[in-house]
Each structure stands twice: as C-alpha cells, then as structure tokens.
Amino acid sequence: MVEMSRGKLLRKIAEEILGVENARKIWGRVEIIGDIAVIRKPPDLPVEAFVPLGEEILRKLPYVKSVWLAVTSVKTQHRIREHVLLAGENRSVTTYREHGCVFKVDINSVYVSPALNYEHRRIADLVRPGEFIINMFAGAGLFSIIIAKKAKPRKVISIDINPRAYELMRENIALNGVEDVVEARLGDAAQVVKEFTGMSDRVLMPLPEYSRIYLRDAISALRDCGVIHVYDFVSAEERDEALLKGKEVFSEELAGSGVRYEFLYGRVVRSVGPRYYQVVYDIRVCRG
Ligand SMILES: C[S@@+](CC[C@H](N)C(=O)[O-])C[C@H]1O[C@@H](n2cnc3c(N)ncnc32)[C@H](O)[C@@H]1O
Missing domain, CATH: 3.30.300.110 (Met-10+ protein-like domains)
Structure with a gap:
C-alpha cells in the first residue's frame, strides 16, 4: 500500500x-x-x-x-x-530536528519555523573552514548550530535579545555538542557586535524587519571584506519583481554607506502574504 x-x-x-x-x-x-x-x-x-x-x-x-x-x-x-x-x-515545548541537529524549542516564547529549513542548510554550505561568523538574530540557535555541525567555522557568535531564546540556544548548543564553536550572547545585536568590530568573515541578519536598520552595524563587524546575508520583506506583484525591488533597496543603502559591494546571490525565501515576499541576498562587502 x-x-x-x-x-x-x-x-x-x-x-x-x-x-x-x-x-x-x-x-x-x-x-x-x-x-x-x-x-x-x-x-x-x-x-x-x-x-x-x-x-x-x-x-x-x-x-x-x-x-x-x-x-x-x-x-x-x-x-x-x-x-x-x-x-x-x-x-508548547517540543524537540525539533533539522539537518541532523536537534533543537529544544518553545512555540509560545521563541520564533521557530520549518520554512527556514532550506536557508539553514544553504548558508551552512557556503561556510569555509576557519570562518568567524556572527548571527545577529539567532532565535533558538538553528542557523548557528547547523553551521557549526555541517561546516568548520572557527567561531559563531550567536546573538538574541529574547532571554528565553538565549536560554534555549544555550541548551541547544550543549545538546548538539558545539560548545567550543558557538557562543550564545544575550542582548541587542547592535550593541553586542561592537565587541567584534572588524573580525567577521560572515554576518547573518535573519530578521527582515531589522536588516536595513542594522546594516551598518553588520558591516562594521566585517573584516576588510566579508559576506552579509540580509533578509527582507518586499511588496510586489510577483516573485521576480520582489527580488529586483529588494536588490534596489539594498543597493541604495550600501551605496550610501561608502562601501564596495557585490550581490552574490538572491532568492525569494517564501511568500508571506498576498503580493508580499520574504527575500534574501548574499552580498560581498568591502570596506574602505
Ligand atoms: C526571525 S527570528 C530568528 C529565527 C532564527 N534565526 C531561526 O533560524 O530560527 C528573529 C529573532 O531576532 C531576535 N531579535 C529581535 N530584535 C533583536 C535585537 N535588537 N538584537 C538581537 N536579537 C533580536 C528575536 O528575539 C528573534 O528571536
């Protein structure tokens, strides 16, 4: 059958x-x-x-x-x-599995969505051995831990402002045995990244509502050159248009920041409402 x-x-x-x-x-x-x-x-x-x-x-x-x-x-x-x-x-607490990792999550107090499953693995596959990474909006630690398990980064600084997310993230780091690589931090990403100015090879910004607002903070955390992953929401008639519009918005932001940049990749992550899309761009940024 x-x-x-x-x-x-x-x-x-x-x-x-x-x-x-x-x-x-x-x-x-x-x-x-x-x-x-x-x-x-x-x-x-x-x-x-x-x-x-x-x-x-x-x-x-x-x-x-x-x-x-x-x-x-x-x-x-x-x-x-x-x-x-x-x-x-x-x-509301459960154990969620993704890409061979295990996560304790609480749907009532921390954001979690299987819709990000593909993105978690896609980003992990881009990481080269020895990278220093900052995840500015880490939730229960899914991106950070999957990266630590699937790639060989030197360090992943994993930040969230929600105390319950921080608590679960710490448990998840231990559950997956990545304590040596992933460092959980509680606080506002803009403040925490100040400790890592000029140190990162890669910065993840998986909070569409804030990625433009915190863009300069992410850039200042990069080494001379590095990659940022920016997520955003875009209104558009259809997916291709959304991707173009989002790219224009970030191009303007970056042009105003006095950096050199190159869009490496972009995709529509999902449709989040009628004519409303979540998009992501991988952007190589060089300061100075
Ligand atoms: C969309 S969720 C992240 C999802 C997570 N990356 C994943 O893959 O499951 C965004 C997270 O950003 C956190 N957040 C919101 N404002 C923040 C800030 N200023 N600094 C750090 N984290 C923040 C929220 O608490 C939330 O957990």
Missing part, C-alpha cells in the same frame, strides 16, 4: 472537517514542529471552527501530540505569535 504524504493527508483532513472552500484558506498555513502542529488562523474563520480539525489531526497523525492555533501574526520584538490550544497536550 502506498502511504499518503503528510501534506496530502493534512489537506484531506482539512477538507473533511472544514469543507473544500475553507480548507483552501489554511493551505500552506499548517506547520509541524516536532510533535506539535501549528495552524495559522485565516482572519475570516472563528477559533471554534478549528477545534474539530485539531482533534482530527491528533487522531490521524499519531505522532502529533498537541495542536495549536496561531491567532496573531508574528509580533513584538521577539517575533512570536499568540497561540490557543486546540487539542491534545497543553505543552
């Missing part, structure tokens, strides 16, 4: 419970993080409509132990959503 993929099974469950029309609204809005399922609520359906869906997900996907509904978009400085429990265990 051929097993149905998880995506198809979720779609079938949603269609049975919500009807075809409403099921379509949650398509692409369900994430499985460890043994927790999270559904991002579409604005026009009430919370109660999702309770039977949560119960059915628990019945049909035995490895899922609790189902939550995200009732807000990511907000606050810590970039977390508010969730209500739909079914199963009242537990």
Whole structure:
C-alpha cells in the first residue's frame, strides 16, 4: 500500500472537517514542529471552527501530540505569535530536528519555523573552514548550530535579545555538542557586535524587519571584506519583481554607506502574504 504524504493527508483532513472552500484558506498555513502542529488562523474563520480539525489531526497523525492555533501574526520584538490550544497536550515545548541537529524549542516564547529549513542548510554550505561568523538574530540557535555541525567555522557568535531564546540556544548548543564553536550572547545585536568590530568573515541578519536598520552595524563587524546575508520583506506583484525591488533597496543603502559591494546571490525565501515576499541576498562587502 502506498502511504499518503503528510501534506496530502493534512489537506484531506482539512477538507473533511472544514469543507473544500475553507480548507483552501489554511493551505500552506499548517506547520509541524516536532510533535506539535501549528495552524495559522485565516482572519475570516472563528477559533471554534478549528477545534474539530485539531482533534482530527491528533487522531490521524499519531505522532502529533498537541495542536495549536496561531491567532496573531508574528509580533513584538521577539517575533512570536499568540497561540490557543486546540487539542491534545497543553505543552508548547517540543524537540525539533533539522539537518541532523536537534533543537529544544518553545512555540509560545521563541520564533521557530520549518520554512527556514532550506536557508539553514544553504548558508551552512557556503561556510569555509576557519570562518568567524556572527548571527545577529539567532532565535533558538538553528542557523548557528547547523553551521557549526555541517561546516568548520572557527567561531559563531550567536546573538538574541529574547532571554528565553538565549536560554534555549544555550541548551541547544550543549545538546548538539558545539560548545567550543558557538557562543550564545544575550542582548541587542547592535550593541553586542561592537565587541567584534572588524573580525567577521560572515554576518547573518535573519530578521527582515531589522536588516536595513542594522546594516551598518553588520558591516562594521566585517573584516576588510566579508559576506552579509540580509533578509527582507518586499511588496510586489510577483516573485521576480520582489527580488529586483529588494536588490534596489539594498543597493541604495550600501551605496550610501561608502562601501564596495557585490550581490552574490538572491532568492525569494517564501511568500508571506498576498503580493508580499520574504527575500534574501548574499552580498560581498568591502570596506574602505
Ligand atoms: C526571525 S527570528 C530568528 C529565527 C532564527 N534565526 C531561526 O533560524 O530560527 C528573529 C529573532 O531576532 C531576535 N531579535 C529581535 N530584535 C533583536 C535585537 N535588537 N538584537 C538581537 N536579537 C533580536 C528575536 O528575539 C528573534 O528571536
């Protein structure tokens, strides 16, 4: 017997419970993080409509132990959503696995998204042995730890301003045995990077809302030349246009910073709303 993929099974469950029309609204809005399922609520359906869906997900996907509904978009400085429990265990902490690494995460207090899975590995694959890296917005440490496990950096400075993210990041560093390479730091990235002026080969800025605001701080952390990975949100009719618009914005920012720069790569990470995209650029920057 051929097993149905998880995506198809979720779609079938949603269609049975919500009807075809409403099921379509949650398509692409369900994430499985460890043994927790999270559904991002579409604005026009009430919370109660999702309770039977949560119960059915628990019945049909035995490895899922609790189902939550995200009732807000990511907000606050810590970039977390508010969730209500739909079914199963009242537990927001789980163990999430990616690229052979293991992460303790808490969906109610730290940002985590399997949608960044590809980016985590893509960046790790770019790292050369001996690099000094700064991750300015590290969350529970996914980029930093995957880089430490998959590449051979000398050091990864892994910063987050959320105390709970810092706490989980420290646990995750130990869980994955990368204490010698990844250094967790609690604080505002703009302040912490001051300690590493002119030291980095690579700076990651995985917080789209801040990457332009903190661009100069990232640049000052680079050696004479280095690579920055900037994430941003862009409004555009379609993906190619988003990629071009984002590039123009960063070109202007960089031109105003008096540095030499070269766009090495760019991609649309995902669509985050109607005509709204998350993009990333890898940019080589040389100071002076
Ligand atoms: C989108 S999340 C990072 C996701 C993470 N890189 C991953 O791969 O799972 C952005 C993170 O930036 C943190 N943050 C927000 N403002 C910050 C600041 N000024 N300095 C350092 N971290 C900050 C938030 O607490 C949040 O954990």
